[in-house]
Amino acid sequence: MSNSMDDVSQQAQAFFIIGSNTSEQHPVFGTMLRQAVRQRGAKLIVADPRKIDITEFATLHLRQKPGTDIALLNGIMYIILKNGWEDKSFIEERTENFDEFKATVMQYPPELVAEITRVPVEKIYEAAEIMAESKPMAVMWAMGITQHIVGVRNVMDLANLQMLLGNMGKPGGGVNPLRGQNNVQGACDMGGLPDVYPAYQSVTKEEAREKFEKAWGATSNTKVGLTVTEMMPGILEGKTRALYVLGEDPVMSDPNTKHIRHSFEQLGFLVLQEIFPSETSAYADVLLPGVSFAEKTGTFTNTERRVQMVHKAIDPLGDARDDWWITAELAKRILLATPERIPSEAPFSGWEYANTSEVMAEINALTPSYGGISHARLEAGERLQWPCPTPDHPGTPILHTKQFTRGKGKFMPIDHVSPAEKPDDDYPMIMSTGRVLYHWHGGQMTRRAEGIMKVYGEALIEVSPYDADKLGLAEKQFVRVTSRRGVIEAQAWVTDRVPPGMVYANFHFPNASANELTHAALDPIAKIPEYKVTAVKVEVVKEL
Amino acid sequence: MIHLKINGQDVQAEEGMTVLQAAQQVGVTIPTLCDHPDLEAYGGCRLCVVDVKGWRTPMASCTMEVTNGMEVVTHSPEIETTRKTILEMLMSNYYDAGYENGQKQETQLMQWARHYGVDAKTGMAPAPRYAVNSDPNPFVWVDMNKCIQCTRCVRACTDIQGRFVWGMAERGINTHPVPGADTDMLDARCESCGACVAYCPTGALDNKMSMGAGKPDKLVMTTCGYCGVGCQYELNVKDNKVIRVTSTEKAPVNGNHLCVKGRYGYDFIHHPERLLKPQVRRYLLEGKKKPFISKPLALSNAEGSATSNQWDWVETDWDTALDITSQKLAGIKKEFGADTIGVLTSAKCTNEENYLMNKFTRQVLGTNNIDHCARL
Numbered sequence: 001m002s003n004s005m006d007d008v009s010q011q012a013q014a015f016f017i018i019g020s021n022t023s024e025q026h027p028v029f030g031t032m033l034r035q036a037v038r039q040r041g042a043k044l045i046v047a048d049p050r051k052i053d054i055t056e057f058a059t060l061h062l063r064q065k066p067g068t069d070i071a072l073l074n075g076i077m078y079i080i081l082k083n084g085w086e087d088k089s090f091i092e093e094r095t096e097n098f099d100e101f102k103a104t105v106m107q108y109p110p111e112l113v114a115e116i117t118r119v120p121v122e123k124i125y126e127a128a129e130i131m132a133e134s135k136p137m138a139v140m141w142a143m144g145i146t147q148h149i150v151g152v153r154n155v156m157d158l159a160n161l162q163m164l165l166g167n168m169g170k171p172g173g174g175v176n177p178l179r180g181q182n183n184v185q186g187a188c189d190m191g192g193l194p195d196v197y198p199a200y201q202s203v204t205k206e207e208a209r210e211k212f213e214k215a216w217g218a219t220s221n222t223k224v225g226l227t228v229t230e231m232m233p234g235i236l237e238g239k240t241r242a243l244y245v246l247g248e249d250p251v252m253s254d255p256n257t258k259h260i261r262h263s264f265e266q267l268g269f270l271v272l273q274e275i276f277p278s279e280t281s282a283y284a285d286v287l288l289p290g291v292s293f294a295e296k297t298g299t300f301t302n303t304e305r306r307v308q309m310v311h312k313a314i315d316p317l318g319d320a321r322d323d324w325w326i327t328a329e330l331a332k333r334i335l336l337a338t339p340e341r342i343p344s345e346a347p348f349s350g351w352e353y354a355n356t357s358e359v360m361a362e363i364n365a366l367t368p369s370y371g372g373i374s375h376a377r378l379e380a381g382e383r384l385q386w387p388c389p390t391p392d393h394p395g396t397p398i399l400h401t402k403q404f405t406r407g408k409g410k411f412m413p414i415d416h417v418s419p420a421e422k423p424d425d426d427y428p429m430i431m432s433t434g435r436v437l438y439h440w441h442g443g444q445m446t447r448r449a450e451g452i453m454k455v456y457g458e459a460l461i462e463v464s465p466y467d468a469d470k471l472g473l474a475e476k477q478f479v480r481v482t483s484r485r486g487v488i489e490a491q492a493w494v495t496d497r498v499p500p501g502m503v504y505a506n507f508h509f510p511n512a513s514a515n516e517l518t519h520a521a522l523d524p525i526a527k528i529p530e531y532k533v534t535a536v537k538v539e540v541v542k543e544l
Numbered sequence: 545m546i547h548l549k550i551n552g553q554d555v556q557a558e559e560g561m562t563v564l565q566a567a568q569q570v571g572v573t574i575p576t577l578c579d580h581p582d583l584e585a586y587g588g589c590r591l592c593v594v595d596v597k598g599w600r601t602p603m604a605s606c607t608m609e610v611t612n613g614m615e616v617v618t619h620s621p622e623i624e625t626t627r628k629t630i631l632e633m634l635m636s637n638y639y640d641a642g643y644e645n646g647q648k649q650e651t652q653l654m655q656w657a658r659h660y661g662v663d664a665k666t667g668m669a670p671a672p673r674y675a676v677n678s679d680p681n682p683f684v685w686v687d688m689n690k691c692i693q694c695t696r697c698v699r700a701c702t703d704i705q706g707r708f709v710w711g712m713a714e715r716g717i718n719t720h721p722v723p724g725a726d727t728d729m730l731d732a733r734c735e736s737c738g739a740c741v742a743y744c745p746t747g748a749l750d751n752k753m754s755m756g757a758g759k760p761d762k763l764v765m766t767t768c769g770y771c772g773v774g775c776q777y778e779l780n781v782k783d784n785k786v787i788r789v790t791s792t793e794k795a796p797v798n799g800n801h802l803c804v805k806g807r808y809g810y811d812f813i814h815h816p817e818r819l820l821k822p823q824v825r826r827y828l829l830e831g832k833k834k835p836f837i838s839k840p841l842a843l844s845n846a847e848g849s850a851t852s853n854q855w856d857w858v859e860t861d862w863d864t865a866l867d868i869t870s871q872k873l874a875g876i877k878k879e880f881g882a883d884t885i886g887v888l889t890s891a892k893c894t895n896e897e898n899y900l901m902n903k904f905t906r907q908v909l910g911t912n913n914i915d916h917c918a919r920l
Contacts, residue, residue, distance in 0.1 A: 027803030031737075035706060178772060180771065182770055183892065184891035185772060240884060240885075246901060248888045253920040268876065271869050286865055288822055299896065301774075302772055314781055315784055318821060320818070326866075328900060356896040363896070445812040449812050
């Protein structure tokens with residue numbers, strides 16, 4: 001998030017939520033937004049094909065056809081530009097490339113946009129009017145925007161919108177992706193990505209490589225690595241021969257489960273560090289028992305870049321060990337077995353850590369945005385959001401207040417592109433996927449929580465009343481959903497949450513996981529799969 | 545600024561503040577039950593009454609705004625007698641069936657009863673009026689015999705969760721909170737966030753998962769491991785077991801509020817399926833070739849059986865598992881190159897662990913093949 005949850009919820013005059021099921025996926029932030037709408041009359045625009053819970057609080061709900069976000073955004077910006085509602089001084093002072101961008105947007109008159117998105121023209125106007133009148137407006141999104149082959153372009157177009165309205169760099173505004181996992185922000189910040197060292201220092205930049213070679217005392221690889229969506233297909237091509245997996249369950253979370261299972265069958269060696277046997281552990285050669293969050297001390301970084309302490313509350317169960325200890329022990333052993341890479345006198349070449357506070361000290365030294373974030377400061381009650389470069393820096397609740405990272409904000413001309421998979425006669429409906437309030441991702445934790453299973457104990461597939469009627473589907477009956485890659489059967493939930501022609505399925509339950517059906521059509525830059533648009537066929541399962 | 549006197553002391557308060565807030569500001573504790581700083585003031589229980597010069601009867605300090613020149617007395621023999629009488633009256637409608645509750649400490653009602661010498665046992669109602677544990681919600685224990693009609697549950701659900709599950713039903717002595725149109729909580733669209741439990745001062749709403757779990761040995765403030773909001777809460781620990789999660793106003797992001805997964809989704813920690821010993825496949829211990837896990841697509845092979853005992857798990861000590869793993873990874877690196885090894889780090893793990901996974905991949909293995917589920 002460029003901004004913080006409290007300035008957004010307390011100071012925004014309007015919220016624009018697009019592709020985020022906020023009240024189910026970020027429930028406590030969702031309640032802050034509900035409070036803002038109810039208690040101080042903030043305007044809420046929700047753009048989502050589904051009638052998700054937060055639409056009950058919405059001033060306006062736009063139900064765009066899945067995969068048409070760019071057309072919708074361009075249509076709204078067309079109206080803003082036509083009426084001269086853009087923030088001319090912000091555009092003049094803080095941005096560039098406006099004219100090229102404008103030329104593209106002017107190709108999207110509302111009538112055309114209504115045709116592409118199925119959002120009525122008057123609603124597109126209403127959205128533009130609210131955005132023009134209610135400033136600052138904060139934009140929030142999540143995987144509904146990013147899990148498309150145009151994920152990156154969707155995000156750029158949202159940045160266009162906020163620059164056009166002058167909503168950047170001020171309290172109550174900003175571009176605010178809501179990060180899913182508890183520490184997905186931190187995992188990215190710490191270099192858990194194939195193209196960057198910690199703090200997004202590029203592996204292709206000489207300067208960054210030299211820095212880490214000096215720090216770690218080992219020569220660096222100049223080649224950008226593989227993403228998870230490239231490693232898995234790489235197994236079948238002989239490019240990936242071993243995987244070391246920490247606390248992930250690709251069989252549940254990756255697209256096209258059948259293909260993932262087949263890949264794992266062919267993998268030479270899989271080390272899995274986990275707390276539970278999972279769908280993936282069936283394919284592991286070695287299982288190393290790590291610990292849950294309750295057994296460890298360290299830090300998580302939340303969606304607003306706030307670094308917070310995690311405190312060990314109980315001793316590791318059984319013979320399970322701290323995850324950092326396991327990684328360090330493997331490192332020491334491999335370094336002994338590969339003498340050509342034995343580190344030199346470099347300051348951070350070693351793997352002897354007494355605790356995670358010492359690891360954080362190493363992070364401070366090598367990660368500019370975390371330079372001043374120590375356990376000691378956090379334990380003293382300081383509330384730090386990165387960038388926080390020095391021990392006396394107070395942290396940065398709002399980004400881009402004076403200028404953007406690259407200097408001027410660059411408007412990007414973005415055109416609508418249809419989703420990779422289109423419905424046809426055999427697969428006439430669209431399936432979108434995601435999580436539900438009660439469960440978490442592949443379900444390894446929440447399926448082992450007794451109360452949660454009592455409330456939501458099996459996969460439900462959302463089907464619209466219109467389609468239920470057409471299919472002859474009764475409440476609580478089972479449906480069979482088939483895509484070009486697989487088939488699942490689960491109980492139907494007949495609900496107007498989904499529009500006609502669309503179903504919604506989750507991936508919490510191995511016996512009916514939506515990822516059996518999804519496909520690995522990737523965004524060319526982010527390599528994110530298009531989970532939100534899969535062409536499917538839906539049938540009623542006849543009782544025997 | 546408003547100038548007033550509280551117990552003879554000159555006090556400055558901001559305009560719009562209540563007498564209660566002005567008193568709290570200068571460290572004067574006025575007993576309260578229906579009031580909570582997170583919720584809109586209600587003025588229902590009257591325990592916070594104070595004497596205000598010029599007013600004929602004691603006034604509820606939680607709803608009375610400060611005015612210039614106001615003279616307030618928060619504690620006097622008369623006021624204390626009034627408070628004791630209020631507690632006795634509340635207690636006469638209260639009934640405790642005698643079970644061990646699910647609270648981390650004595651409830652607020654019991655604290656004040658003890659403070660004012662009101663004996664809950666002798667002073668309570670002679671018989672229950674409602675069923676104990678009357679709602680099937682798996683997280684929220686409902687016992688309306690303990691309800692004092694303070695409406696904190698109603699306000700918590702409305703003001704904080706924005707879900708409007710609870711409302712007050714019936715009249716007079718029979719007034720009590722009901723979910724929806726007197727249905728059950730889930731049917732009334734409850735999201736099981738537990739806010740009503742967290743704000744209930746009597747245990748009428750309680751933590752079902754923690755009934756009888758006892759008081760914690762320690763409370764450990766930590767950060768939730770589910771979503772990216774970064775809520776903090778206290779893990780209640782007893783005998784190395786998490787017995788409860790309690791919210792606290794000290795949490796920077798979420799204060800007293802949590803969602804169902806944060807407050808009630810913790811029992812996976814002690815689930816019997818937890819992996820507690822390193823395990824390796826038998827073939828690794830015996831130095832054999834890896835068996836086919838199942839039949840490869842185009843091949844059929846005698847070894848290709850999922851039931852091959854070479855594929856059985858064998859529990860080992862740490863040294864064995866770590867040695868085997870490091871030898872295999874070092875061997876693959878040597879034979880095929882570092883770029884044939886991939887590392888998936890974890891968005892569920894800490895920054896420190898992720899940093900080390902990044903260092904492991906780049907320094908120890910010598911590849912940039914590291915990723916995690918950010919895309920999924």
